Amino acid sequence: MTAKILIVDDDADIVAMLEDRLQSLGYGTVAARDGQQALEQIAQESPHLVLLDLTLPKLSGLDALKHLNRSKQTDGLPIIVMTAHGSIHTAVEAMKEGAYDFLTKPLDKDHLLLVIRKALERVSLRRQVDYLRSEVAGRYASIVGSSPSVKSVVEAAQRAAKSDAGVLLLGESGTGKELFARSIHQWSPRQAMPLIVINCVALTETLLENELFGHERGAFTGADRQQKGKLEMADGGTVFLDEIGDMSLPLQAKLLRVLQDREFQRVGGSKTVSVNIRIIAATNKDLKKAVKAGQFREDLYFRLNVITLTLPPLRERRGDIQALAQFFLGRHAKDAKRPHMALSAEALDALTRYAWPGNIRELDNVIARAVVLSPTDTIEPDMLALLQEDAELPAQDGGHLSYLDLPYHESMAEHSRHIITRAIEQANGNQTKAAEFLKLQRTYLARLVKRHKS
Numbered sequence: 001m002t003a004k005i006l007i008v009d010d011d012a013d014i015v016a017m018l019e020d021r022l023q024s025l026g027y028g029t030v031a032a033r034d035g036q037q038a039l040e041q042i043a044q045e046s047p048h049l050v051l052l053d054l055t056l057p058k059l060s061g062l063d064a065l066k067h068l069n070r071s072k073q074t075d076g077l078p079i080i081v082m083t084a085h086g087s088i089h090t091a092v093e094a095m096k097e098g099a100y101d102f103l104t105k106p107l108d109k110d111h112l113l114l115v116i117r118k119a120l121e122r123v124s125l126r127r128q129v130d131y132l133r134s135e136v137a138g139r140y141a142s143i144v145g146s147s148p149s150v151k152s153v154v155e156a157a158q159r160a161a162k163s164d165a166g167v168l169l170l171g172e173s174g175t176g177k178e179l180f181a182r183s184i185h186q187w188s189p190r191q192a193m194p195l196i197v198i199n200c201v202a203l204t205e206t207l208l209e210n211e212l213f214g215h216e217r218g219a220f221t222g223a224d225r226q227q228k229g230k231l232e233m234a235d236g237g238t239v240f241l242d243e244i245g246d247m248s249l250p251l252q253a254k255l256l257r258v259l260q261d262r263e264f265q266r267v268g269g270s271k272t273v274s275v276n277i278r279i280i281a282a283t284n285k286d287l288k289k290a291v292k293a294g295q296f297r298e299d300l301y302f303r304l305n306v307i308t309l310t311l312p313p314l315r316e317r318r319g320d321i322q323a324l325a326q327f328f329l330g331r332h333a334k335d336a337k338r339p340h341m342a343l344s345a346e347a348l349d350a351l352t353r354y355a356w357p358g359n360i361r362e363l364d365n366v367i368a369r370a371v372v373l374s375p376t377d378t379i380e381p382d383m384l385a386l387l388q389e390d391a392e393l394p395a396q397d398g399g400h401l402s403y404l405d406l407p408y409h410e411s412m413a414e415h416s417r418h419i420i421t422r423a424i425e426q427a428n429g430n431q432t433k434a435a436e437f438l439k440l441q442r443t444y445l446a447r448l449v450k451r452h453k454s
C-alpha cells in the first residue's frame with residue numbers, strides 16, 4: 001500500500017516541486033489550493049498525511065486545522081504545517097490544534113522527507129497498537145484441545161494462514177468457527193492489519209451495499225459525508241463473512257462480483273476502489289446441499305471454498321471436555337473474583353457424558369452460570385443444570401447414533417431398547433413409573449423388556 005499525501009499550498013510552484021519529489025519516492029499525491037479545498041480532499045481522498053501551508057485563501061490553514069481537530073480527524077491523520085520563516089507563534093498555535101509537526105519555509109527537502117517518514121511510521125505503529133489493544137479487549141482466546149481431530153484442524157488452519165487462499169469454516173453452532181477465523185488472521189502475514197467481521201444474516205440488500213462498499217457524500221438523504229465501507233477498512237487485512245449460508249441469492253451475486261474483481265464503487269460514486277483483502281467465510285449450514293437445492297450459488301461456493309476446515313462437534317471429541325471446562329472455569333472464576341473454585345469429580349464426569357448440542361459455547365455458558373450460582377467453591381453436578389434428556393447417548397460413531405446404520409428392524413429394536421432402558425433408569429428401576437412416562441401400558445412395557453432381554 002503506497003501512502004497518499006495531500007499537499008495544500010496556494011503557490012503552484014511549491015505544489016509542483018513537492019509532487020515531483022514525493023512521487024519520485026513512491027508516494028501518491030493529491031493537491032489542494034485553499035483551506036476549503038483541503039477539507040474536501042481529506043473527505044474524498046482519505047490521504048494518509050497532509051502537508052498544510054498556513055497562509056491560504058478562503059479558509060486559512062489554521063482554521064482548516066481547527067475544523068479537523070474539532071471533528072476529531074487529526075487523530076489518525078498526521079498534519080504537517082508549513083509556515084513562513086519568522087512566524088513561529090502561528091506554528092505553535094497549529095501544534096496546539098493537533099498538528100503533528102511544523103516546517104519552516106523555504107523547505108529543507110531532507111528534513112521534510114524525514115518528518116514525513118516518521119509521521120507515517122507512527123500512524124502505522126499506532127494502528128497496530130490499537131488493533132492489538134482491541135484484540136486483547138476482545139479476549140483473543142487460545143484454542144484449547146488436544147484431541148486428534150482438533151489438532152489436525154489447527155495444523156491445517158496454520159498452514160492455510162500463510163497463504164492468501166480463501167478459507168471456508170464449517171461446523172455446528174458453537175464449535176469455534178469464529179475463533180478459528182480470528183486465529184487464522186492472527187497467524188497470517190496480515191495480522192497487523194484489521195480483521196473485519198461481516199455478519200451476513202443481518203444484511204438486507206441496501207444495508208449490505210452500504211456496509212460493504214460505503215457511500216459518497218450525498219448518495220442518499222442523510223449521507224452528509226463520505227463513509228468508507230467495511231471492505232475498504234479491511235484493505236491489507238482479512239474479511240470474515242460470518243453465516244454466509246444465510247445470505248440471499250441477490251446478495252450472493254453482488255458479493256461474488258466483488259470477490260472476483262476485488263474492486264467496487266461506493267454507493268452514489270463512480271470512482272472504482274480496489275482493495276487487497278483475504279476472505280474467510282463460515283456457516284453451520286450444509287452448503288453443498290444448499291447448492292444442490294438452488295439456495296446457494298455454485299460459483300460463489302467454489303470461490304469461497306478453496307480450503308475447507310470442518311470443526312468437529314464437541315460430542316465427537318469428548319477427550320477435550322475437561323480441559324475446556326477447566327479453561328472456562330479459570331476465566332469465569334477470575335471474573336467473579338472467586339479464584340478457588342473447582343469442579344468436583346462428579347461434575348467433571350457429568351460434563352464428559354453430556355451430549356453438548358450447543359457445543360463449546362454451551363459448555364462456556366454452563367460453567368459461567370455454575371460459577372455465579374454455586375454456593376460453595378466446589379461445583380457439584382446439580383449446579384451445572386445440564387438437560388437430563390441429553391445425557392448418556394448410546395455409543396457414537398462419527399456423529400451418528402451407532403444403530404442408525406443397522407437394517408430397519410434391528411435399528412428400531414435397538415432404539416426401543418435404548419429409550420426403555422433409559423426410562424427405567426430414570427425411574428430408579430420402577431417399571432410402573434417408567435410406563436407412565438413413556439405412556440405405555442405397564443404390561444406392554446414388561447413384555448418389551450422381556451423381549452429385549454431374550
Ligand SMILES: Nc1ncnc2c1ncn2[C@@H]1O[C@H](COP(=O)(O)OP(=O)(O)OP(=O)(O)O)[C@@H](O)[C@H]1O
Nearest residue numbers: 142143144172173174175176177178179284360361
Ligand atoms: N477450542 C476452543 N478453545 C477455547 N475456546 C473455544 C474453542 N472453540 C470455541 N471456543 C469458544 O466457544 C465460544 C463459541 O465459539 P465461536 O463463536 O467461535 O463458535 P461458532 O462456530 O462461530 O458458533 P456459531 O455458529 O453459533 O456462530 C466462543 O466463546 C469461543 O471463544
Ligand SMILES: [Mg+2]
Nearest residue numbers: 177178242282
Ligand atoms: Mg459464529
